[in-house]
Amino acid sequence: MFRKILLIVSLLIMSTTVWSKAAKEEQTTEALTIYAYDSFTSDWGPGPQIIPLFEEKYGVKVNMVAFGDAGSVLTKIIDEKNNPVADVVIGIDNNLLAKAIKEDVLEPYTPKGLEKIEKSFKGKNRLVPFDYGYFSVVYNSEMIDTPPKSLEDLTDKKYAKSLILMDPRTSSPGLGFLLWTIAEYGDEYLNYWNRLKPSILTITDGWSSGYGLFTQGEASMVLSYTTSPSYHVEYEDTTKYKTVVFDNGNYIQLEGMGIIKDSGNNLNAKHFIDFMLTIEAQNILPLTNYMFPVNGDVVLPKSFDGALKPEKSIELDYDVIAENYDKWLDNWAENSVK
Structure with a gap:
């Protein structure tokens, strides 16, 4: 029992x-x-x-x-x-x-x-x-005749004070761009950022504020997406905002x-x-x-119709990001261009 x-x-x-x-x-x-x-x-x-x-x-x-x-x-x-x-x-x-x-x-x-x-x-x-989308540099074609075709092109002196970026500590596009530079330059990414400094007008906390400054005419280029010009075609009936697929590919989000x-x-x-x-x-x-x-x-x-999809999509492996995330952000902050 x-x-x-x-x-x-x-x-x-x-x-x-x-x-x-x-x-x-x-x-x-x-x-x-x-x-x-x-x-x-x-x-x-x-x-x-x-x-x-x-x-x-x-x-x-x-x-x-x-x-x-x-x-x-x-x-x-x-x-x-x-x-x-x-x-x-x-x-x-x-x-x-x-x-x-x-x-x-x-x-x-x-x-x-x-x-x-x-x-x-x-x-x-x-x-x-x-x-999903692909990070890219969006530019005002009324202000730039020859757009950059690579990350390295962005360091050219003709683009001095022309680029708006976002902070990788607070912005997902900002983080994406940082990882893009790491994917392309490896351990030399901070050296790239040092070369890029003269081209940067400002680094904003988020995408909305950065893109807003760009459309107000504060800069001729901004970090955004290959799909961003579609907005201006749809609602403003203008094609002056354009983007490019870089020779080495674009980073996917x-x-x-x-x-x-x-x-x-x-x-x-x-x-x-x-x-x-x-x-x-x-x-x-x-x-x-x-x-x-x-x-x-x-x-x-x-x-x-004009929203570009690069033939080469760049992305860092999850495990690599997990292992290095804090170190990369700390190193970037110490080398900050803000």
């Missing part, structure tokens, strides 16, 4: 444990809090168009909060990881992924619709891609979204990740985020 009672108790404990684990995985609330970067949440960004569609479909109220660039967003969720406020993060890319995994702030998730996705984070299921660990709202978070991969949401990205959507079924608008 005692053995029978003991067996029953054991089964009850096991059942309770399994139920508790399942319940934790499917926790939900009536609201969903999303952290994202500024341009995603801006009036002209994809957030204001995508969020109402999601809210209507799932009956969930979304609270979307912006914290500057993607680097600032990641810093925020790391600061809050012992008591998370947000449920989903948008904008952590292939270059910030190493830091996010090291800090253990994301839950693994494999979403529905992944079979339609053209890009991936190479086996890392903490982030799900939603769009794969933007991701993830579920914040221990947020307590897993079910709605999963619904949102799934929704972002649907054709309904992906169709919105080209003319709002001005990146290439990852869903291969999306038909790009005509203004993207």
Whole structure:
């Protein structure tokens, strides 16, 4: 009899444990809090168009909060990881992924619709891609006749005080450009930055402020994406802003979204990740985020006819970034051109 009672108790404990684990995985609330970067949440960004569609479909109220660039967003969720406020993060890319995994702030998730996705984070299921692009130098063709064709060309004295960059400690494009220089120059990357100094007008904290200065005419070149001129074609009917594919290739950025660990709202978070991969949401990205959507079924608008995809895509391995991330940023800061 005692053995029978003991067996029953054991089964009850096991059942309770399994139920508790399942319940934790499917926790939900009536609201969903999303952290994202500024341009995603801006009036002209994809957030204001995508969020109402999601809210209507799932009956969930979304609270979307912006914290500057993607680097600032990641810093925020790391600061809050012992008591998370947000449920989903948008904008952590292939270059910030190493830091996010090291800090253990994301839950693994494999979403529905992944079979339609053209890009991936190479086996890392903490982030799900939603769009991608290629870093490039965008230039004003009314101010520059002969654009640079390589990173080294940017150091030419004819480009003195002509280039706006972003801080790699706070900006994902800034980090991407730093890693691009490391991919091309290896251990000599700081020497390259020293040669580049005379060409730099300023280094801003984020992409939005840097690109804003560029369009105001403060500089003739800015770090952005090969897709950026499409915005000006679509909304300003101008082709004066152009970009180039460098001879040695351009560095790729794969933007991701993830579920914040221990947020307590897993079910709605999963619904949102799934929704972002649907054709309904992906169709919105080209003319709002001005990146290439990852869903291969999306038909790009005509203004993207001139959006360049380099034949050679540059990217550093995740493990290399993970091992050297802090050292590279510290060395850059010590050699800072700000």
